[in-house]
Structures are given as structure tokens and as C-alpha cells.
Amino acid sequence: MIRLYHVSKTYGDHAALQDINLKVAKGEFCYITGPSGAGKTTLLKLLYAAEKPSEGKVLVGGVDVTSLSRRRRPFLRRNIGVIFQDFKLIPTRTVAENVSLSMEVLGYPRATIQRRVRAVLSIVGLKGRENNLPAQLSGGEQQRVAVARAIVNDPAVLLADEPTGNLDGGMAIEVIEILQAINLRGTTVMVATHDMALMDRFPYRALRFVQGKLVRERPCRL
Amino acid sequence: MAHVLRRAFRSLWENLYLNLVATGVIAASVLMLGVFLMVMYNLNAITHSWASDVHVSAYFRADVPTERCFELKEQVAAMPGIEAVRFVSEQEARGYLVDQLPETEPVLLELGEGVLPASLEITLVPTMAHEQGIRDMVAALDMPELEEVDYGQQWVERFNSFLALLRLLGVILGGLIAIAAVFLVANTIHLVVYSRRTELETMRLVGATDEIIMAPFIIEGLVQGVLGSGIGIVGLVVMHRWVILRLQQALDLTLAEDPLAFLPLDYTLALLIVGVLLGVLGAWSAVYRFLAKAP
Numbered sequence: 001m002i003r004l005y006h007v008s009k010t011y012g013d014h015a016a017l018q019d020i021n022l023k024v025a026k027g028e029f030c031y032i033t034g035p036s037g038a039g040k041t042t043l044l045k046l047l048y049a050a051e052k053p054s055e056g057k058v059l060v061g062g063v064d065v066t067s068l069s070r071r072r073r074p075f076l077r078r079n080i081g082v083i084f085q086d087f088k089l090i091p092t093r094t095v096a097e098n099v100s101l102s103m104e105v106l107g108y109p110r111a112t113i114q115r116r117v118r119a120v121l122s123i124v125g126l127k128g129r130e131n132n133l134p135a136q137l138s139g140g141e142q143q144r145v146a147v148a149r150a151i152v153n154d155p156a157v158l159l160a161d162e163p164t165g166n167l168d169g170g171m172a173i174e175v176i177e178i179l180q181a182i183n184l185r186g187t188t189v190m191v192a193t194h195d196m197a198l199m200d201r202f203p204y205r206a207l208r209f210v211q212g213k214l215v216r217e218r219p220c221r222l
Numbered sequence: 223m224a225h226v227l228r229r230a231f232r233s234l235w236e237n238l239y240l241n242l243v244a245t246g247v248i249a250a251s252v253l254m255l256g257v258f259l260m261v262m263y264n265l266n267a268i269t270h271s272w273a274s275d276v277h278v279s280a281y282f283r284a285d286v287p288t289e290r291c292f293e294l295k296e297q298v299a300a301m302p303g304i305e306a307v308r309f310v311s312e313q314e315a316r317g318y319l320v321d322q323l324p325e326t327e328p329v330l331l332e333l334g335e336g337v338l339p340a341s342l343e344i345t346l347v348p349t350m351a352h353e354q355g356i357r358d359m360v361a362a363l364d365m366p367e368l369e370e371v372d373y374g375q376q377w378v379e380r381f382n383s384f385l386a387l388l389r390l391l392g393v394i395l396g397g398l399i400a401i402a403a404v405f406l407v408a409n410t411i412h413l414v415v416y417s418r419r420t421e422l423e424t425m426r427l428v429g430a431t432d433e434i435i436m437a438p439f440i441i442e443g444l445v446q447g448v449l450g451s452g453i454g455i456v457g458l459v460v461m462h463r464w465v466i467l468r469l470q471q472a473l474d475l476t477l478a479e480d481p482l483a484f485l486p487l488d489y490t491l492a493l494l495i496v497g498v499l500l501g502v503l504g505a506w507s508a509v510y511r512f513l514a515k516a517p
Contacts, residue, residue, distance in 0.1 A: 049428065050517035071431070078429035089257070090421045092236070101421075105430035106223040 001026040001157060001188045002013040002047065007056035009042050009212075016042040018212045020056070024190060027155075029183045029220075031199050032192045034209035040192035041085065043209070044159045047190070048080050049073045061156055078106060081150030081187075083160040087142050087147075095121065096130040099148045106153065120148045124178055140171040147175060151182050158182060160191045164198060176202050226434070231440035238412045241446060244410040244504065248450025250459065251403035252497045256458040259489055260466075262392055264482045265385055278344040278359060278373040284336050286367045294367055295342055300360060303355060306345040312338050339369060379516055400500065407504025408511075409440065415512045416425070426516050436509045443499060443505025451497020456488060 002024040009017040017039045024030050032040045045051040046058050049065050058065040063076055081102075089098050096117050103113045121127055124144040134142050143166060150158060160179060164172035176191075176198055183189045193199065199206055203221035207214055234241050249280040280298070282291055291309060310318075320327045330337065346359060356373050363371045415422065425435055438473040462484045470482055485493070 045517075074426070074429045074431045075427075077427060082427060084427075088424045088427070089418060090424060093421070102428040104298060105425055105428060107225070127225065140506050153429075167442065 001028070001061060003057075003059040004061075005048075007029065007046065007053045007058055009039070009046065010054045017046075017209075020214050022058050022207065022214065024188060025162070026188055027183070027186050029180065029189045029202075029204040030191070031204060031205050031206040032209060033188060033196075033199065034197075035118065035194060035195055037211070039208035039212040040194075040209060043163055044082070044190070044192055047157070047159055048077055054209075076107075078153065079152065079156045081155035081158040083143075083146045083158070083163045085165060087134075087146040087159040089142055089145055091134055094131050094133060095126060095137070095145050095148075098134065098145055101197040102149050102153050109169050116152055116194050117148075120152045123151075123181070124148045125174070132173045139166040139176075140168070143167060143171075143175060144178070147178055151187075154185075155187060158187050158189045160189070160193075161185070162192055162194075164193060164195055169197075172198055174175055225435045227441065230438035230445070233414065233418070233438060234442055237417065240410055240414050240417075241442065243445075244407050244501070245446045245450040245453070247403055247410065248447055248500050250496050251399055251454035251500060252451045252454025252493050253457045253461070254399050255403075255496060256454060256493050257461065258392055258396060258481070259493070260458065260462065260485050261491060262389065263485055265388070267483065278346065278356070279361070280342045280344060280363050280368050281339040281370045281372070282341060282367055283369045284339060286340075288340070291340055291342075291368060294365065298342055298363070300372045301359075303347050303349070304344060306348045308343040309343045310343055312336070312340050315339075315341065332333045338459075368413060375478065381439060383505060400496070403462065403500045404503050407500055408441070408507040410504050411443065411508035411513065415439070415508050419512065422450065422512060423516060426513075432513050436506065439505040439509045440502055443501035445501070446505075447498035447501025448494075450501060454497060455493055457465060458493075459484065 002022065004020050004022040007017060008015065020043070030041055034040055042051065046053055046065065047060055049068055053066060056066070060076065061079060068076060070144065090101070093101070094101040096114075099117045100113045101119060103116060108116075118127075118130070121130060124147050126144055126148065128136065128195075129141065134145065137145065141197040143163060146201060147160075147163065150160070158179065163175050163179070167175060172195065179189050179191065180202065203218075205220040208216040208218070282294075288311070295307050295309045298304060312335065316330055319338065320330065344359070346355065349355070360371050360373060422435055462482070466482055
């Protein structure tokens with residue numbers, strides 16, 4: 001599902017990623033881990049085409065992201081759900097409106113959107129909070145709204161950037177369980193995290209990055 | 223489409239103040255352009271009416287016999303573009319001059335005959351009564367029997383040159399107003415875009431195409447354009463009825479027989495289109511600037 005061939009990314013003199021070769025199979029659950037500045041977020045950005053690699057080739061679902069034109073980028077992103085580190089929730093929109101955004105851009109009818117949004121909010125445990133604004137939710141609830149928005153279109157790939165970074169232990173486990181459930185339905189999931197406890201509790205394959213290099217790989221122990 | 227429309231009207235409402243500012247800018251621009259167009263339109267109409275009322279006077283040499291004058295009159299009457307030709311003898315010319323300026327009679331009596339030449343008073347058909355038509359006619363009257371051809375239109379030509387200069391200035395001024403309006407509208411909409419940047423960035427990241435992101439803003443620009451130009455045109459009507467006509471009466475301006483006219487329908491529609499284009503172009507340029515930097 002995801003292939004990286006000799007991928008490097010530099011910002012000026014700083015090398016965020018160096019010669020990364022990687023393969024993530026369809027339906028796999030995989031962590032990207034490492035300390036701050038290891039290149040985790042950069043790697044995810046390359047996958048959803050928010051950044052272009054300085055060198056190498058990135059394939060997602062058989063599509064060469066590297067040579068993807070600006071006009072084709074949205075069509076790639078429609079198959080990729082992204083949970084952003086800062087949630088990227090729209091403060092003036094309700095929970096339901098935030099989640100429905102992903103479906104609205106695809107032109108789904110209103111009734112379908114409402115039905116699907118209700119179902120997804122129920123999955124992430126936010127039933128009854130549809131009409132709340134993000135500011136009226138806790139950090140954990142906001143995180144779940146971001147998860148709901150990322151999965152509402154049933155994407156082939158789900159990328160999560162520190163999805164548990166703002167959560168306490170119990171909530172973090174809940175979020176990973178949601179991602180696990182999505183993965184069990186066939187979605188390829190990549191989670192950037194530095195939460196070792198969580199990785200031990202859910203021991204999927206883990207790729208450790210340090211200073212932009214892939215230094216170690218832990219296979220799935222499930 | 224329903225989502226796009228809903229987002230457009232929601233944004234119009236949520237950013238009411240900024241949208242009112244953009245609409246006001248368009249209205250002011252349309253009003254300024256409209257006033258300018260109205261002035262130009264009326265000046266054109268006045269000069270056109272003056273220019274179309276052209277009489278060419280061809281003066282005979284003193285030694286041309288009257289019979290020859292009548293032959294030439296027939297010859298001129300047969301020329302294309304001539305509506306009427308009238309022979310004016312010296313006596314008639316004297317009578318006309320004395321009628322108009324009685325104090326000249328003693329002078330004319332003292333000078334005796336042969337002072338005022340006989341002439342042909344030529345009226346052109348309206349389609350010929352333009353600068354080139356008159357010039358062609360004057361060229362055709364280049365006959366040895368004629369001493370001078372006067373068509374009293376040199377000053378209209380000069381006025382036309384002045385009008386052409388005014389028109390050029392108008393195009394420059396109109397262009398500058400339009401550019402300033404696009405700039406102001408674009409910056410106002412850019413503020414709306416900026417206030418919604420998180421939403422737009424997120425939309426792009428969840429797979430919205432540029433067209434989907436841009437469409438609501440274009441609709442907003444369209445609404446602002448229609449409202450703005452509508453307000454501008456209503457302002458122009460009010461200005462025409464209450465200001466220009468009253469000013470004209472107060473200053474007793476009698477440049478033309480008719481009072482200064484309002485713009486004809488096609489000009490008014492053009493103003494409406496200009497307003498709509500200002501709104502749409504402003505919106506497009508604001509969102510385009512944002513999207514060019516979006517991931």
C-alpha cells in the first residue's frame with residue numbers, strides 16, 4: 001500500500017529524512033516512532049502530499065505521490081484519512097459540521113452525510129455531542145472528532161500524527177482501540193507516536209526514526 | 223452544489239461586516255464609473271447633434287456669371303450625400319446680414335456691390351454629417367469657380383479632439399478605478415479568506431479541489447457584485463435626478479436642447495456587468511493567492 005524508495009527531505013541545510021526505504025502492506029497497522037525532530041511528521045506529510053521529497057519516490061496505493069500534480073493531489077487525499085497533531089478542527093463549526101466536511105467536499109447528499117456522521121460519532125463515543133462547538137469539548141473529545149473526520153469516508157489509508165499526544169492514559173487507549181477497529185476493517189493505519197507504553201500494549205510493527213534516519217524496526221508481536 | 227451554496231451564504235452572513243465593505247467598495251466604484259460614463263455619453267450626444275447639423279457654404283468668385291452659378295448648383299445637388307442645395311445671391315446675403323446686424327447697412331451701402339459673394343448653402347444628409355464625410359464633400363467642391371468653402375465645423379473638430387483626449391483620460395481613469403476596486407475587493411475578501419484559513423486548509427487536506435474551495439467565494443463575489451452594482455446604479459439614478467438635473471437648472475446650462483440624459487440600458491447593463499466582474503475577480507484573486515500557498 002505504501003512504498004518509499006530512497007526518500008530524503010531537506011529544509012535548507014537540515015535533513016529531516018535521509019534515504020528512507022519502506023514498505024507498508026495493505027491492511028497493516030504500523031507505528032512510526034522516535035524522539036521529537038526524528039522526521040515522523042515529515043514522513044506523514046510526504047504520504048498525504050503536503051510536502052514533496054527532495055529525493056526519492058513515494059508511492060501510496062500505487063500512485064506516485066512524488067510526481068502528482070497539484071490538481072491531482074485532492075484525489076489522492078480522498079483515499080487518505082489524516083488525524084492531525086493539532087486536530088485542525090474549525091472552531092466556528094459544530095462537531096457534526098467538522099466531521100461532515102470530508103464528505104461535503106466529495107459531494108455526498110446531505111441525508112447520506114447526516115447518517116454517516118451520526119454513525120461515526122457513535123463509533124468514537126461522541127453521540128449526543130453533534131451540536132457542540134470544539135471549544136465546548138475536552139482535548140480528548142476534540143481528538144475523537146479529528147478521528148471521526150479522518151475515518152468518515154472509509155479511507156484506504158489512515159495516517160495519525162501523535163493522536164494520543166494530548167490524552168491521558170485511558171483516553172489514549174480508547175483512541176488506539178478505535179484505530180485498531182478501523183484497521184480490522186482493512187484500512188492501512190500508520191501512527192506517529194513516541195508513547196512507548198502504548199506501543200507495548202498494542203505491539204504492532206514499529207519503525208524507529210532518529211534524526212531523519214530509519215534506525216530500527218520492530219516487527220508486529222500480535 | 224447545495225453544500226457550496228450553503229457555505230457561500232453562511233459565509234456572507236458570518237462575515238457580514240467585511241462583505242458589506244466589499245459591496246460598498248463595488249457600489250462606490252460603479253457609481254464613479256457611472257458618473258463618468260454619463261458625462262461622456264451626454265458630451266458625445268451633444269457633439270453628435272452639433273456635428274450632424276452641418277451646413278456647408280461654398281462662396282463663388284465675384285466674376286462667375288449667375289447662370290454658371292445655377293449650373294454648379296445643379297451639379298452639386300447631384301452629388302451623393304447632399305440633402306439640399308440653395309443658391310444665395312449677393313442681394314439675399316446682404317438682406318440677411320442687414321436683418322441680423324442692422325448697423326452694417328450704411329457700411330454695405332457705401333461699399334457698393336460685389337462685397338458679399340453669392341454662395342451655395344449645402345445641407346448634407348445626416349449619414350454624411352461626420353468629420354470624414356464633410357472633408358470628402360469639401361474636397362469634392364474644389365472647383366475654380368468657388369473662392370472658399372466654409373463649413374463652420376473646424377471648432378467642432380477641435381472639440382472632438384478635446385473629447386477624444388477626455389475619452390482617453392476617462393479610459394485611464396476608469397481603468398485605475400477598476401484596478402483600485404479589484405484591489406480593494408480582493409483585499410477585503412482576502413480578510414474573509416484569512417479568517418477562514420483553518421477551514422480552507424483543512425478542506426484541502428481532506429481532498430477538496432481548488433474549484434470546490436473557490437466556488438463559495440466566487441458566489442460571494444457574485445452576490446457582492448450584483449448588490450454593489452445595483453446600489454451603485456440606484457445611486458447614479460438618484461444623483462441624476464436630484465443632483466445633476468437640479469445643478470443643470472440652477473446653472474442654466476443649455477449646452478443641449480434636452481436635459482442631460484441618464485445612461486441608456488446597454489450602458490447600465492455594462493455597469494452591472496462591471497460590478498459583477500469586480501466582485502468575482504476580487505474573490506478569485508483573493509482565494510487564488512491563498513490556494514497558491516496552501517499545501
